[in-house]
Amino acid sequence: MGTDEITVVDEVVRSRSSAVTAFSADNVMKRTRDLPELSLNHVSFLCKSVKKSVQFYQQVLGFGLIKRPSSFDFEGAWLFNHGVGIHLLEVEKIGKNEKKGRINPKDNHISFQCTDMDLIVHKLDQMGIEYVKGVVREGGIDVDQIFFHDPDGYMIEICNCHILPLLPLSSSSSSSCPLITRNISNPKIALTTTSSSSSSSSSFYGSMHCSGEVEALMMENLALDMINISI
Template identity: 30%
Template sequence: MFTNLSAKKNPHFDIRGLNHLALVCRDMKKTVDFYQGILGMPLIKTCDLNAGMGQHFFFDAGNGASLAFFWFPDAPEVEKGITVPKTHMGDMGNVTTAVGSMNHVAFDVDAEMLPAYMEKLTKAGIKVSKVLHHDDSPEGHSFTRKHPTLWVSSIYFQDPDGIQLEFAGWARPMRDTDVLHAPATVNDRPAYLERQKTAVA
């Protein structure tokens, strides 16, 4: 497991890592049962929001990071393809979500533990993908082999609200050669959508 993925230092801010990521749940009790009961993440802080606005709970995600949930009594329902992907990420289907949405949460784990964690989740009744190895091959991933360019291995599963979760284990530190692509813009949408049509045809 790698604690430093890059030797590069942030020249603008001394950001030490992720403090917390705040998501929205439908049922706080089911969320606590899942994250604390099944994933074993200690519940470390609970808040009742004033004026009956709802609740805000925090779970310890390790190494100083936490995962937080809001429960709002008037929150809209989840919409697949908008707030969460349409398909389970391990199925390699359509994982598109809306601009500004939170697509998935990946927890850092030891990659060697992924098969054991997959078994634990399955025994708890959670649908979980096979171990997926992400690499720089033309396919970009494989369930069956570890390509020489492997950079992270993962398993995928969902919480009670369909939020996509991942246990991910880095295979190596990142290098300058890992940053090769120009960032896409709104103007690149037509070309990418055309490539999608060609790939499906």
């Protein structure tokens, strides 16, 4: 190989190496430092009766009462479970949030992931709570949904949405690599298996990567190939 050819290869390798560096884990993490770490703390609802609402969230969704600041001079309650809080504020009139006669899955709602949909249905039937079922089909995966109202007409959804993979639309939208599917029974453990209803997708769940990570690997392999050519 001549000197000119070696120079060209060296320039290509340097260019590819720069691209690999741009997509390295350290650089991906640096981009996320522009924003503070965020997580959902609580949702807050106005309600006509704190007592009735507390009873609903305790019996239907398993929330527990926690202490709220003693400086509050208005009726309310704080509940917590499933990694999120619910804050209730009692008011005489709810206005537009009055309970609706028809359950509309497209309405504003709060959604909870669930590992046993049949158990939720049984609980709602026992308590005489009206609900609507739905199914979302995507890529051979069926996501089950249950919609119902709380005592003040706020929409609640229960679903097994955790079986649906979270896929970034572009490398720029996944620069912080946040889309990691977790086992909802233990958020610290990454999900490595899937629902038996979608055996064909089990390998996909186990090998899912952020697009930036994949691009970095591709660029690194290309750079190594160019180095081998120059030898």
